[in-house]
Amino acid sequence: MRIAIAGAGIGGLALALSLDAAGFRDVTLYERTPQLRGLGVGLNLLPHAMRELTELGLADRVAALGVAPATLAYFNRFGQPIWSEPRGREAGYAWPQLSVHRGRLQLMLRDAVIERLGDAIRLDHRLVAVTDRADGATARFATGGGEVEAEADVLIGADGIHSALRALRYPDDGDPAWSGLTLWRGTAVVPPFLDGRTMIMAGDGDQKFVAYPLEAPRPDGLQRLNFIAERRGEGSADADWNRTVDPAPIAELFRDWRFDWLDVPAAIAAAEEILEYPMVDRDALPRWSFGRTTLLGDAAHAMYPNGSNGGSQAILDARTLAFQLATAASIDEALAVYDDIRRPATAKLLEMTRQTGPEKVMLLARERAPRGFADVHDVIPATELEQIAADYKLAAGFHPDALGQRSSLTVPA
Numbered sequence: 431m432r433i434a435i436a437g438a439g440i441g442g443l444a445l446a447l448s449l450d451a452a453g454f455r456d457v458t459l460y461e462r463t464p465q466l467r468g469l470g471v472g473l474n475l476l477p478h479a480m481r482e483l484t485e486l487g488l489a490d491r492v493a494a495l496g497v498a499p500a501t502l503a504y505f506n507r508f509g510q511p512i513w514s515e516p517r518g519r520e521a522g523y524a525w526p527q528l529s530v531h532r533g534r535l536q537l538m539l540r541d542a543v544i545e546r547l548g549d550a551i552r553l554d555h556r557l558v559a560v561t562d563r564a565d566g567a568t569a570r571f572a573t574g575g576g577e578v579e580a581e582a583d584v585l586i587g588a589d590g591i592h593s594a595l596r597a598l599r600y601p602d603d604g605d606p607a608w609s610g611l612t613l614w615r616g617t618a619v620v621p622p623f624l625d626g627r628t629m630i631m632a633g634d635g636d637q638k639f640v641a642y643p644l645e646a647p648r649p650d651g652l653q654r655l656n657f658i659a660e661r662r663g664e665g666s667a668d669a670d671w672n673r674t675v676d677p678a679p680i681a682e683l684f685r686d687w688r689f690d691w692l693d694v695p696a697a698i699a700a701a702e703e704i705l706e707y708p709m710v711d712r713d714a715l716p717r718w719s720f721g722r723t724t725l726l727g728d729a730a731h732a733m734y735p736n737g738s739n740g741g742s743q744a745i746l747d748a749r750t751l752a753f754q755l756a757t758a759a760s761i762d763e764a765l766a767v768y769d770d771i772r773r774p775a776t777a778k779l780l781e782m783t784r785q786t787g788p789e790k791v792m793l794l795a796r797e798r799a800p801r802g803f804a805d806v807h808d809v810i811p812a813t814e815l816e817q818i819a820a821d822y823k824l825a826a827g828f829h830p831d832a833l834g835q836r837s838s839l840t841v842p843a
């Protein structure tokens with residue numbers, strides 16, 4: 431079976447590795463950029479995605495890239511604690527959660543593709559058109575040397591939030607929808623905060639700061655921190671992952687956020703580079719699979735980053751699609767079953783991220799105690815906090831019980 435993948439991001443590379451593990455040998459990745467430069471800042475891999483990377487034999491290589499946060503903690507904009515929960519192995523999962531640099535993860539996956547599949551990546555190939563056939567698809571790519579075509583039995587659009595395949599299937603889809611919030615993403619080397627293994631979120635629906643360590647503390651005692659500073663009403667709706675801005679005005683927006691456990695404006699000011707990105711997503715689709723083509727990752731279900739799902743859900747898509755292609759009675763059935771399994775699951779999650787997902791606790795705290803509180807349980811009962819956290823994990827497919835019981839997506843040899 432000839433399989434063509436448009437896009438060598440996290441989802442496309444994970445799909446190539448999953449297809450290889452499922453026994454497919456004729457897999458080619460077509461990537462728009464002339465060079466994979468490992469761009470981006472931090473990204474979280476939740477235990478359900480780590481399960482898949484572990485079953486692909488990549489656990490140690492991913493673990494070497496980052497830090498496994500042991501705790502996730504929510505605070506209000508005064509730095510007062512709202513909710514905290516153990517994460518990863520500390521929460522009883524058989525697999526860790528990992529905070530990694532998105533670019534380092536992408537380059538590691540690329541290296542694994544080259545080791546396992548050989549010369550399978552065609553750079554400088556931008557998908558521009560698709561011709562459907564009863565038994566496959568012809569993909570047309572724009573390259574530096576003109577347009578080229580590739581025949582495939584199956585074509586997968588793993589080409590990100592501005593997916594060309596999605597636009598071909600849904601010409602009226604338009605630009606991603608902006609929530610009105612702008613994210614400023616960066617990394618900075620700063621003194622460790624809390625226990626050095628905690629991911630924090632502070633603030634509410636109008637202004638927020640998310641931070642987690644990306645590396646173990648260095649010999650000089652400092653640690654690389656990843657952060658996302660967020661505010662309503664600033665910036666633009668243009669979803670360009672690579673737009674850089676000056677840190678100083680962003681630090682100024684957070685000037686009062688000097689907590690006794692973290693100096694937020696100092697961390698922002700220390701960033702080498704700040705990337706501005708609007709909080710955008712796309713509506714859920716009625717269908718991903720058309721003929722011998724389908725969508726995967728952000729191309730299929732771009733969603734807000736709250737809940738840390740972008741990379742993890744793309745990896746789940748990849749493993750599910752490879753499993754179906756290897757085990758279903760036909761290619762058509764595989765694409766239909768993949769669509770039936772993954773589309774409703776990600777649509778539900780998309781809906782939850784629009785309602786701010788597990789971060790709802792921060793909104794409730796602001797609503798009920800805008801000037802802060804002495805004890806959070808005076809304003810939000812413990813049972814309500816517990817329910818919000820549990821509901822989200824169930825919907826995202828990483829509730830410890832559900833994840834432990836789910837059958838493996840590894841194709842039996």
Ligand SMILES: Cc1cc2nc3c(=O)[nH]c(=O)nc-3n(C[C@H](O)[C@H](O)[C@H](O)COP(=O)(O)OP(=O)(O)OC[C@H]3O[C@@H](n4cnc5c(N)ncnc54)[C@H](O)[C@@H]3O)c2cc1C
Pocket residue numbers: 436437438439440441442460461462463469470471472473474532555556557558588589590591592593594615671672726727728729735740741742744
């Ligand atoms: C440059 C960049 C930086 C990012 N930084 C972060 C970050 O810091 N933190 C975070 O959480 N998420 C980041 N993301 C998004 C994150 O990678 C995704 O949300 C998630 O991993 C899902 O992966 P994906 O493979 O679906 O999409 P992506 O990882 O976005 O990959 C899509 C790939 O398709 C390629 N492509 C696009 N159009 C075409 C086309 N027409 N033909 C062929 N190839 C095409 C793109 O160049 C890209 O390599 C970034 C994405 C990009 C592209």
